[in-house]
Amino acid sequence: MAQIKFLKPVVSVSWLNENLENENLIVLDGTINKSFDSSLYQIPKARFFDIKNKFSNISAPFPSTFPSEAQFQKEARALAINTDNAIVVYDDKGIYSSARVWWLFKAFGFENVAVLDGGFPEWIRAGYTTEPMKLYEGKTGNFEATYKPELMKFFEDVKMASKTKSHTIIDARSAGRFKSLEPEPREGLRMGTIPNSINLPFEDLLTENLLIEEEAIDAKFEKLANKEAPIILSCGSGITACVLALGATMTGYTNISVYDGSWTEWGSLVDE
Numbered sequence: 001m002a003q004i005k006f007l008k009p010v011v012s013v014s015w016l017n018e019n020l021e022n023e024n025l026i027v028l029d030g031t032i033n034k035s036f037d038s039s040l041y042q043i044p045k046a047r048f049f050d051i052k053n054k055f056s057n058i059s060a061p062f063p064s065t066f067p068s069e070a071q072f073q074k075e076a077r078a079l080a081i082n083t084d085n086a087i088v089v090y091d092d093k094g095i096y097s098s099a100r101v102w103w104l105f106k107a108f109g110f111e112n113v114a115v116l117d118g119g120f121p122e123w124i125r126a127g128y129t130t131e132p133m134k135l136y137e138g139k140t141g142n143f144e145a146t147y148k149p150e151l152m153k154f155f156e157d158v159k160m161a162s163k164t165k166s167h168t169i170i171d172a173r174s175a176g177r178f179k180s181l182e183p184e185p186r187e188g189l190r191m192g193t194i195p196n197s198i199n200l201p202f203e204d205l206l207t208e209n210l211l212i213e214e215e216a217i218d219a220k221f222e223k224l225a226n227k228e229a230p231i232i233l234s235c236g237s238g239i240t241a242c243v244l245a246l247g248a249t250m251t252g253y254t255n256i257s258v259y260d261g262s263w264t265e266w267g268s269l270v271d272e
Contacts, residue, residue: 004086006114009102009249010211013123016088016116020044024086028079029133030101031091031120032064032239041130043090043123047079048135049101054078062268063237064100066152066260072108073145081141083110090116090123094209099242103258109146115246118209153232153257155265161232162195168225169197172235172244173263186236190267194234198224202235202243211247218251227252234259234266 003024019025020043028049029042036048049055054075057065067075081087087105091098098115105113116123124130153161161167171193176182178199180191205217225231231253235241238260248256259266 003084004112006086006112009114009246010117011088011114012117013126013128016043016123017126017128022086024084026079026081026085026087028087028089028101029091030089030098031093032097032100034092036133036135038132040133042133043120044129044131048133049079049089051097051100055104062261062265064239066238069108069145069147072104073143076143076145077141079136079141080139081143083142083144085112087113088116089113090119092120094119094121095206095211095243095246097239099246100239103151103242103245107148107151109148110143117211121209151257153259155261155269158194158232158234158259158266162197165196167230167232169194169232169234170224170244171197171199171263172202172233172240173199174201174203175199184236184263184267186264189264192263192267192272194263194266197234200224200244202240205243205247214250217247221248221251221253228255231256232259233257234262236262237264238262
């Protein structure tokens with residue numbers, strides 16, 4: 001059976017259904033805020049990628065904090081992920097936390113990974129087979145993590161970029177949150193915006209769980225930055241910024257990074 005090599009960072013549910021039996025393919029359920037429940041359903045043979053508890057630094061003060069290279073490698077191996085696998089990631093919302101999983105793999109040097117367009121809702125809508133949720137138990141893999149620091153930004157990086165305008169900072173939160181018209185969902189977190197940032201809500205790249213046409217995504221980004229411009233993507237806690245990273249990557253942007261702590265960190269550490 002031929003090995004799979006992704007040319008684009010997104011695949012359709014029809015493609016996944018046709019390739020589900022490929023031995024080189026691993027399907028990951030990257031739904032956030034989910035725990036094992038055998039009454040829930042999943043795509044056949046999916047392995048649960050536990051962002052909150054396995055693939056985040058749980059000792060950090062902010063949610064979904066970027067894990068260490070050693071932690072990511074250990075947990076990826078525990079899911080029997082090998083260096084030569086092809087990985088498709090989905091989530092239960094459509095395209096939400098699956099993009100974070102995709103970006104984490106890229107940040108640790110693994111490129112042969114794609115997001116399922118429309119996620120589990122689109123899989124269900126298409127009428128494809130599901131199975132009760134299972135926890136993976138079996139052999140371990142040989143995954144090798146190699147951290148690529150250019151893909152992640154942290155507080156001091158963004159503080160400098162905001163001050164010097166060295167990067168275009170794009171915020172994926174809703175327009176209401178960006179303009180301080182809606183409260184933040186995290187209790188006690190102030191409203192506000194990173195200075196010198198601009199807004200592109202991640203929902204603007206989606207329609208009914210699916211990504212909009214590539215040309216339309218390109219047009220949205222072209223209004224904000226050219227293809228060569230260094231870009232930092234932010235959101236509430238580093239999750240939906242990765243949806244923007246997915247769209248930007250699809251349309252040819254290469255100098256992009258994600259602010260890991262995003263507004264949860266910035267709004268907690270900076271008073272105004």
